[in-house]
Amino acid sequence: MATVGPVRWWRSITVRLALASALMSTLSIGVVFGLLYWRAVGVVEDQAADTVGSEIRSLAEHHGDSGMIGLVQSVQERSAGSSVAEPVYLVVDRFGTRLAGNLLAWPPTVVPDGAWRKVELYRRGDDRPMLIGARAMPLAGGSLLLVGRALEGRVEIQEAIGEAVLWSLVALWAMTVGGGVLLSRTILRRVDEVAAINREVMVGELGRRVPVRGSGDEFDRLASSMNSMLARIESLMTGMRTVTDSIGHDLRSPLTRLRSRLERARDAGGSEVERERALDGAMMEVEATLDLLGRLLEIARAESGLQRGQMAEVDLAAVAADIVDLYAPTAEESGIAVEATAGRPVPVSGHAELLAQAVSNLIDNATKYARSRIRVDVVEDGGMARLAVVDDGPGIPEEDRERAAERFVRLDPSRTGRGAGLGLSLVAAVARLHGGTLQLSDAEPGLRAELMLPAGVAPPVG
Amino acid sequence: MTRKILIVEDDDDTASFVERGFAEQGYAVDRTGDGREGLFLATDRAYDAIVLDRMLPGLDGISVLKALRAAGVVTPVLILSAMGALDERVRGLRDGSDDYLVKPFAFVELHARIDALIRRGASRDEAAPTRLQIADLEMDLLARKVTRGGKAIPMQQREFQMLEFLMRHAGRVVTRTMLLEGVWNYHFDPQTNVIDVHISRLRQKVDKDFDVPLIHTVRGSGYKLAVEE
Structure with a gap:
């Protein structure tokens, strides 16, 4: 047998699920921030392009108004103020000679057509290229003007977003791990709870039940289904224990009597008659014992449900009529009239032999207790086939009715006649096998034993 | 005419109890505890009836029965079984046995049933009486x-x-x-x-x-x- 230890968190399915979801979240964070970055960079660049566009236009206008001198002056002012050299300016004359600006030479890839271009330029004293967005346009007189902006903001955005990504991931993983551990500990606790109860049940504490919290969640559902299973197991075990105990008890007395009869036969001396009588008595005891065993086996068989495959359409009314026919003379011998309502067929899906046996037990039981009459009714009523055997005997007190169908229960302890207290429990077992019930009620006076089975030939439920 | 009976039963006590019983009633009895041996005997010799246990070493009772019927042997067969379930009985009868008796049984019961089977087998060829x-x-x-x-x-x-x-x-x-x-x-x-x-x-x-x-x-x-x- 494999031992099932407590589930450890790294094996826990919650942890695995949390990890998988963290991976998914990481991926989606990557995609989201990637898009964000792409869009932000675009916006920054568009802004730079607009600024550069209006600046170059205003500088060109300035050139128109105040001539080259004014322009050069203005450019020098603007470029001087920015040591970081974020704004880039260059004015060259028609020979390419630099007149003003913070660029040393005209970048060869920049064409003076006013269009937005990106170029990588080296600044003095810096061996790292710098990304510049620039526009250039020709001025009157053949000179050229270039205005640009360093697109270093892009890097900043990159850094900012990178940082955001990092922190998001840290937060995400922290939450995932924390949440996963918390979740898995919560779930583990409940699983451990169930496992612990299971172990207790396994070592024989059949009365233990998994606590149901009433929240109606998955664990509650699992718990209540486990509890009904445990209840079934317990009742089977109790039943079995009762049976073993009772068999022990019930077999002891006939076997003891058998032994004494055999002893008497052995010691009977020469008396042939006495020996024979003792042997006859011994035979009777053996018969009774075998009978008892047979009945127990029948109940076990009906309870095991093995006959499910043998279900066929059976007319319960016909079965009842047959059994009444079989038992009526015996009942009449003891002055009991058996009335059977001859009704229409009541088809059920069932095991004809077991049903017959159940009905015969009911009638046999009624015969033992009835004063003057027994009535057997079979009707179909609201989807149920109901077979009622009603006697006018002393009945069963209400508080004993539930116990009456248990094995070996003889409600009248003084009864010394035949029967091991198994009759009704066989009926109850047969009823259960057919997805039905055995109900005992007061017939005022007497007992009304009613076998209720699902009517029709649909397969039995349960 | 002495009636011949084959008992295929591996439990020695039951087998000798049955054998003794039938011998006392004047039957000629053959007995074996093995399924294969039983099948061999049953096909080889003419018996009036066969008492066949369900659980046998070699070949189980139902297989012996099926093999017998497949070979065209119509000797009446009574199945003897500790499996008392009704459905076992139905299966035995369906597979070609003529009767079924659950252990434990009284010899008189077995004898009465075998007697009835032999009688039925003998009258099988006669026209149904009116x-x-x-x-x-x-x-x-x-x-x-x-x-x-x-x-x-x-x-x-x-x-x-x-x-x-x-x-x-x-x-x-x-x-x-x-x-x-x-x-x-x-x-x-x-x-x-x-x-x-x-x-x-x-x-x-x-x-x-x-x-x-x-x-x-x-x-x-x-x-x-x-x-x-």
Whole structure:
């Protein structure tokens, strides 16, 4: 047998699920921030392009108004103020000679057509290229003007977003791990709870039940289904224990009597008659014992449900009529009239032999207790086939009715006649096998034993 | 003519108990505890009946039975089994056995049943009778009428069926369970003396007004319809 230890968190399915979801979240964070970055960079660049566009236009206008001198002056002012050299300016004359600006030479890839271009330029004293967005346009007189902006903001955005990504991931993983551990500990606790109860049940504490919290969640559902299973197991075990105990008890007395009869036969001396009588008595005891065993086996068989495959359409009314026919003379011998309502067929899906046996037990039981009459009714009523055997005997007190169908229960302890207290429990077992019930009620006076089975030939439920 | 019986049963106690019983009744008995051996014997020699255990070493009872029937051997077979379940009985009968007896059993029961099987096997070739007669008791199966000494005896259907069953087994022991199976077609054991009461009612009609009783109680086993000396 494999031992099932407590589930450890790294094996826990919650942890695995949390990890998988963290991976998914990481991926989606990557995609989201990637898009964000792409869009932000675009916006920054568009802004730079607009600024550069209006600046170059205003500088060109300035050139128109105040001539080259004014322009050069203005450019020098603007470029001087920015040591970081974020704004880039260059004015060259028609020979390419630099007149003003913070660029040393005209970048060869920049064409003076006013269009937005990106170029990588080296600044003095810096061996790292710098990304510049620039526009250039020709001025009157053949000179050229270039205005640009360093697109270093892009890097900043990159850094900012990178940082955001990092922190998001840290937060995400922290939450995932924390949440996963918390979740898995919560779930583990409940699983451990169930496992612990299971172990207790396994070592024989059949009365233990998994606590149901009433929240109606998955664990509650699992718990209540486990509890009904445990209840079934317990009742089977109790039943079995009762049976073993009772068999022990019930077999002891006939076997003891058998032994004494055999002893008497052995010691009977020469008396042939006495020996024979003792042997006859011994035979009777053996018969009774075998009978008892047979009945127990029948109940076990009906309870095991093995006959499910043998279900066929059976007319319960016909079965009842047959059994009444079989038992009526015996009942009449003891002055009991058996009335059977001859009704229409009541088809059920069932095991004809077991049903017959159940009905015969009911009638046999009624015969033992009835004063003057027994009535057997079979009707179909609201989807149920109901077979009622009603006697006018002393009945069963209400508080004993539930116990009456248990094995070996003889409600009248003084009864010394035949029967091991198994009759009704066989009926109850047969009823259960057919997805039905055995109900005992007061017939005022007497007992009304009613076998209720699902009517029709649909397969039995349960 | 000595009747020959084959017992295929691996439990020594049961086998010798059955063997002794049949030998005392004047049967010739062969006995084996092995399924294969049993199949071999059953196909090789002519038996009047075979008592076959379900659980056997070598080849189980049902397989022996199927093989026998497949080989065209029609010898009556009674299956002996500790498996008392009704459905086991149904299966055994479906697979070609002629009767089924659950362990533990009384020898008289087994004997009565084997006797009935042999008798049935012997009369298998005869045309189905339309009349049965024992002494002055006559039964007309077509008109469903019973007369004794020329006097009509009115009968209900069950009584007629019981009497017919007894008459078909005339001179042989019929056990209570055989009656329940043969007349009511139920196989469970009724807890009380229901069959005895039915028989006593039948007696009232068949024997009461006549000097010679025909229905006899066989102590410890059942009933017999016969003219006793």
